[in-house]
Amino acid sequence: MKPNPQLLKFIEPYDEHIQNLALELRNFITDLVPEANELIWDNYNAVAMAYSKSEKLKDAFCHIAIYSGHVNFGFNRGAELTKTSIKLNGKGKLIRHLSVKDFQSFPKEEIQSMIWEAVGISENLNSALIDKKSQPKSIVMSISEKKIRPGNKTSG
Template identity: 30%
Template sequence: MHALRALAAEVNPEHVEVARPGDRAVSWGWGPKKMSEAYAYALPYKSHVNLGFYRGADLPDPRGRLKGTGKAMRHLSIQHADEISDAAVRDLLVAARDERRRALGLAD
């Protein structure tokens, strides 16, 4: 979880982090609103952490890492901290960040 938080801060130093105790998750985005301003979340479990994307169905996923069948949300499971250094994880966070930035009219 700590490594994911560090990566989120590295990818977007301006991010807004919101702990969501009712959801047992923490989300990152351009503001505190979960479904409109946030782009990613981390949800810890006993043996892994899910890194989820609120609009993951629209993200490029050339390595097929994303799981889920919902209309918008997708996630990937992180079993070990060293998986976070995989370029695909970073690429997904960057793509999610950029998608939300454009959708909110924050892009240059």
């Protein structure tokens, strides 16, 4: 699935390295789970994409959040992952993430197995997602009026 033109517009204010890193991480997910929908938020403090076999955030298995100096690669139910040799950050009830500065050092093999476990967790919570083979969609969920972006403190 090609990047949504609106997503490309949302990430324009970010440094080219951050844009490329976000798109590489995005491609990593969409190549691995090609049937996943991409849910996009142009939020106040970050651009975020969640990946779900449905069109609902509650079914998402992982996500990407773009900030000015790094990109977070996260798991929506990361606290429930068992097959992790990677230390994920986060103190909340469920969400865990890894801060990524470059794609070369991104632990692709370990993350790949974690993604498959996360997909399984999502499918266990919603059995309608099992063997779902629909055409993936890239959907803009919301656009914040005011935003903090590189180069300007706030816009909107």
